[in-house]
Amino acid sequence: MRIDIFSFFVLIFISSVDTIDDECYLTVPEIGKRYGYESEVHLVRTKDEYILELHRFPCRNSGIEIQMYFKYSTSSSEKCDKTSKRPIVFMQHGLLADGFSWIPNLANESAGFVFADAGFDVWISNSRGTPASQKHIGYGPENQKFWNFTWQQMSEFDLTASIEYVLGQTKQEFVYYLGHSQGTMMMFARLAEDREFSRKIRHFHALAPVATVSHIGGLFGLFGKQFLTYAEVILGRLPYSPLSIPRTVQKVISYMCSKFLMQNICTLDIGFIDGSEKMFNQSRVGVYLCHTPAATSVKDLQHWIQLVGSQKVAKFDYGVNGNMVEYGQPTPPVYDLTQIDTPTYLYWSRDDILADTQDIRDSILSKMNKTIAASIELPHYSHMDFVFGIKAAIDLYPGIIKTIQDDYDKHRISRMHKLRQFS
Numbered sequence: 001m002r003i004d005i006f007s008f009f010v011l012i013f014i015s016s017v018d019t020i021d022d023e024c025y026l027t028v029p030e031i032g033k034r035y036g037y038e039s040e041v042h043l044v045r046t047k048d049e050y051i052l053e054l055h056r057f058p059c060r061n062s063g064i065e066i067q068m069y070f071k072y073s074t075s076s077s078e079k080c081d082k083t084s085k086r087p088i089v090f091m092q093h094g095l096l097a098d099g100f101s102w103i104p105n106l107a108n109e110s111a112g113f114v115f116a117d118a119g120f121d122v123w124i125s126n127s128r129g130t131p132a133s134q135k136h137i138g139y140g141p142e143n144q145k146f147w148n149f150t151w152q153q154m155s156e157f158d159l160t161a162s163i164e165y166v167l168g169q170t171k172q173e174f175v176y177y178l179g180h181s182q183g184t185m186m187m188f189a190r191l192a193e194d195r196e197f198s199r200k201i202r203h204f205h206a207l208a209p210v211a212t213v214s215h216i217g218g219l220f221g222l223f224g225k226q227f228l229t230y231a232e233v234i235l236g237r238l239p240y241s242p243l244s245i246p247r248t249v250q251k252v253i254s255y256m257c258s259k260f261l262m263q264n265i266c267t268l269d270i271g272f273i274d275g276s277e278k279m280f281n282q283s284r285v286g287v288y289l290c291h292t293p294a295a296t297s298v299k300d301l302q303h304w305i306q307l308v309g310s311q312k313v314a315k316f317d318y319g320v321n322g323n324m325v326e327y328g329q330p331t332p333p334v335y336d337l338t339q340i341d342t343p344t345y346l347y348w349s350r351d352d353i354l355a356d357t358q359d360i361r362d363s364i365l366s367k368m369n370k371t372i373a374a375s376i377e378l379p380h381y382s383h384m385d386f387v388f389g390i391k392a393a394i395d396l397y398p399g400i401i402k403t404i405q406d407d408y409d410k411h412r413i414s415r416m417h418k419l420r421q422f423s
Helices: 005-019 028-034 111-117 151-170 182-193 218-236 247-257 260-274 282-291 298-310 319-327 357-365 397-422
Strands: 040-045 050-057 088-092 121-124 175-180 201-207 344-348 372-377
Touching: 028 050, 028 111, 040 151, 050 111, 050 151, 088 111, 088 151, 088 182, 111 121, 111 397, 121 151, 151 175, 151 182, 151 298, 175 182, 175 397, 182 201, 201 397, 247 260, 247 282, 344 357, 344 397, 357 372
Parallel strands: 088 121, 088 175, 175 201, 201 344, 344 372
Antiparallel strands: 040 050, 050 121
16 A cells, blocks of 8 residues: 555554643643643623633642742632732733743743742733634634734733733732733723723733834845735735644644754744744743744734834824725824823843844833833843743742742732721
């Protein structure tokens, strides 16, 4: 019997599929449970009828004794009291990612787990279009209407609904927001437009912050503006479509990249797009690629390409006629970052070729000088190292944890003092 080469490799993959790391098949809450964390799945309905999944780690690791280096950690024997008041940290992922980007490594190396172990109430977002949030009241992801969105709608609808839901569930007044890449753009846009919403964000911690992207490097920088023009034309022919890799193909890639000889090649391939990742756990590259890239809309990527050309922090450009219909003006509105008054902490690196330092200076520092609480450079971090890098748990997360806990303690003391005055 004759077997073609493709079938041969498929048979090899199927016979070897049990060698793929178990985490390839697990959701964020299931991975948390594997490491001993209690978790919750919450469904949030947005104003435009999307159904989003939020994943919550309300308490620290409850099953395994782990020595933490933060003075704010609770003891492993302490009972998990989900109703106790503690700082809420809301984590928002970036482009072509989902909630997994906050728990990609071992428990003591992943932001979601590290912040939970420090005693915080951790809520992890999954934006519309990601595997966990492919739900809508009127139609499903098989309908083109489902994919008619960009980060603009994620900012306006997803963030608003999610933050309101979290505060309603916890009976608290505010959250501490931790965003990466596109997750920072979403918050910049929301804070610039909605003063009422901004009062619910105590701190904005922006990892690899992105606003304008006119100095972007990587794949875009390598091929230049001509590549962007071609890409926009191609994407324009795929209106309202998902941008994703078939799950089976992703599993094959994950399996191949989990092999020792392929790990460096696979990380080199990732670096071709967004820089040379120096801090990945090479043994987990297969797990990374099993969950990343996550799905988004073609229109979302098209929006980013528009921003490279416009050099502005603007809404989606539908053309003159389309803009008149959508916005009542010939050009898309520009987000005014000077309106932001939420204390903002920037964490950036000169080696990050997507969140370029020149763009950070031009569009963020120059516009938000009065509200930038700190601007911290991380040496030799590439774009994904802020969430996937194993060193982040040593030289990035502890500082953020201390800043948040100190502020929360001051807030509680001030609140108690005011209550005594009126009692």
